[in-house]
Amino acid sequence: xxxxxxxxxxxxxxxxxxxxxxxxxxxxxxxxxxxxxxxxxxxxxxxxxxxxxxxxxxxxxxxxxxxxxxxxxxxxxxxxxxxxxxxxxxxxxxxxxxxxxxxxxxxxxxxx
Numbered sequence: 771x772x773x774x775x776x777x778x779x780x781x782x783x784x785x786x787x788x789x790x791x792x793x794x795x796x797x798x799x800x801x802x803x804x805x806x807x808x809x810x811x812x813x814x815x816x817x818x819x820x821x822x823x824x825x826x827x828x829x830x831x832x833x834x835x836x837x838x839x840x841x842x843x844x845x846x847x848x849x850x851x852x853x854x855x856x857x858x859x860x861x862x863x864x865x866x867x868x869x870x871x872x873x874x875x876x877x878x879x880x881x882x
Contacts, residue, residue: 792819793850816850
C-alpha cells in the first residue's frame with residue numbers, strides 16, 4: 771500500500787536541483803505583526819548556496835558575503851531563474867525611460 775502512495779506522490783513532486791554556488795530565494799517563515807499576508811514579500815534573498823546537507827542547505831546573503839551563513843530547510847528555497855537581478859536604481863531608471871517614451875509617442879500622435 772505504501773509503495774502505491776509513494777508512486778502517486780512522486781509523479782507530481784518537483785525536484786529542486788540546487789548546487790553549490792547557485793542562487794536561491796528563501797520563503798519568509800513569519801509575517802510581521804500588523805502586516806497583511808497579501809502585501810508582504812513572500813521570499814527574501816537572493817542567497818548563495820555554500821553547502822548542501824540531507825535536509826538543509828547552508829546559505830549566505832549575496833549582498834553580505836561576509837555574514838554568518840545559516841542552515842535553511844530545502845523546502846523553503848526557490849531557485850533564482852535569471853542571471854541578472856536588477857537593483858532598485860536600474861528598475862527605476864527603466865520605468866522612467868518607458869514613461870518618457872509613452873509621453874513622446876502621445877505628443878507625436880496629438881500633433882500628427
